[in-house]
Amino acid sequence: MSIKITFPDGSVKEYPQGTTLANIASAISPSLRKKSVAGVVNDELVDLNRPIESDATIRLVTTDDKEAWEVLNHSTAHLLAHAVKRLYPHALFWVGPVVEEGFYYDIDLGADSLSEEDLVDIEKMMNQIVKENIIIERVELTKEEALAQFKGDPYKVDLIENFEEGTKISAYRQGDFIDLCRGPHLESTGQIKAFKLLKVAGAYFKGDANNKMLQRVYGISFFKKEDLDKHLLMLEEAKKRDHRKLGKELGLFMISEYGPGFPFWLPNGMILRRELEQFWYDKHMQEGYQLIQTPIMLNRQLWEVSGHWENYRENMYTSEIDEMEFAIKPMNCPGGMLVYKHTLHSYKDFPLRIGELGLVHRHEASGALTGLFRVRNFTQDDAHIFCREDQVIDEVTNLIRLFDYFYSVFNLSYHIELSTRPEKYIGTIEVWDKAEKALAEACKRGGKEFKVNEGDGAFYGPKLDFKLRDSLGRIWQCGTIQLDMKLPERFDLTYIDADGERKRPVMLHRAIYGSIERFIGILIEHYAGAFPLWIAPRQVDVIPVNPELHSAYAEKVNEILMSNKIRSHVDLRDEKVGYKIRESQVKKVPYSIVLGDKEQEENLVTFRHYGDTKQVTVPLDEFISMLKAEIQNKGK
């Protein structure tokens, strides 16, 4: 019997029934066979040695493919488990999936725990198993057989019990180690060549904090040693961009032991902040926003009305004033509600856009705090928009354009997630569906792709989240657009419609930077501390060649620059030019200018741009207009 195999290019060839991808690859060429790791048979990713019993469309997966990398990492996860089992015979294993950054395995070691040092021994054992070049074979079991095979292992039994009766359960065996797995896998442990265990951490069983904590070992694997080295080097490079490191080196911010999670802004960081705020104010004025500032602290009763006292209490700081309980605001909206209610509103004023750079405080878990990314007080670039229901799509479309504008100024790439109705929600399903559709429609109109994040909406409404990455690849939410179906009701907000009736407005919460702190953290890493001119804390370093001869001219140039609102500093210290240039470069100042006899005589400056060794001499006036233009167009 022969079967017809269709290849990706559409060609069809006959092979004996029961052939394997390995055979097919060999028949084409030995080098293809060597590069092949797995294959896709009728859209299913399978092992190379899985027999093909009937006509099929196939594609070979080679080491160049993303899927092959995943297979490799999956097999490396098994290798890790195998090694751990040898070193810790009592170890029990939960799951070991492939993730973006490699793989991990969750392990129960009973009373034992792993430290980074232990990873070295585990790696050694893994290399030993690689050397033994053990064949990896697929085993198919019925549910009963699987239960018998893994009897005594509560974790595997837990997994097996979740399979439907009658399904084929696969496991993979390498020597004396066997693990449940969908596969596919490499053909033998010897094919794993370049891997590294990266970190060990605790992780709750099934991701639930009420459960036992397992030990999670992270690692990554590549087909080539050089790819692994490249990856490790990249991780090292990424650490140099870490905003916590750069924040210290560049004098941007600090966090004291006396206030964990409460950042202090240092003079240089303050300049970043003020530039971002000014930019934000200017743009929002243009966009027809009105600005307010609401109090940091308000009476408990307000938080009861808003529902925060009930739903957000454990994250709120409280205090007492004149025997009354007050809470420090964790969000700006309730204050905004009071402002709305302060006057009567007409549909003619809609959409009513009210913005606030509001400082909020939240009691975040101690273990969650991370530099500027996760803090206990931060400034949200908040705005609340009140409108009629029929204005929502237009307004959200408008917001998406505005968000895109802000991010594009910084060349930041982002992705959007639409978070939909969670299990705990208020309102009716119809209204939710309508609201979710409105947000999706606005994305479509704005020409933006989005990912649906099922069930992750706030209890009061669905939202669009704008997510950015830090230098280590971690994803942080910055911008957000949230439809609120609760607060207008709780605060009994109304407006007078065209028919003279009082009606309930729809409210949107939105923040573009999200938190100024987090956004600056992202910017520091994005630019690796070398900020574009318009936000650079110091824009120009003025360096006289000989302090005795050129100080007067240097000071004059510095003053002229400063009077042109350019952040300039003159370095009159008794040091060589090279020393001062180095320092200027280390501090990532955009322009270093050197002034000597020639410049002094003809009113010139010789500048070099950060990261560039080229020297350019121009008249002072020209230099100033060049800088002003660069500041004006924000480096675009």
Added chain:
RNA sequence: GCCGACUUAGCUCAAUCGGUAGAGCAACUGACUUGUAAUCAGUAGGUUACGGGUUCAAUUCCUGUAGUCGGCACCA
């Protein structure tokens, strides 16, 4: 909050087996008078995160607390 690691001068890091802390940079002083990534010399700088314990002796071992880092959970 949970698991693990870490905390030494302003910064980056040393200190053998438990024997009482050292370097570079920065700072300060002086000399040098400088043309594009570190001039030379000197001075000062420490309750080794904080508390308790073991010991003749603790940066080192044990322990409690705080903070930081990596994850998890949380958050968004």
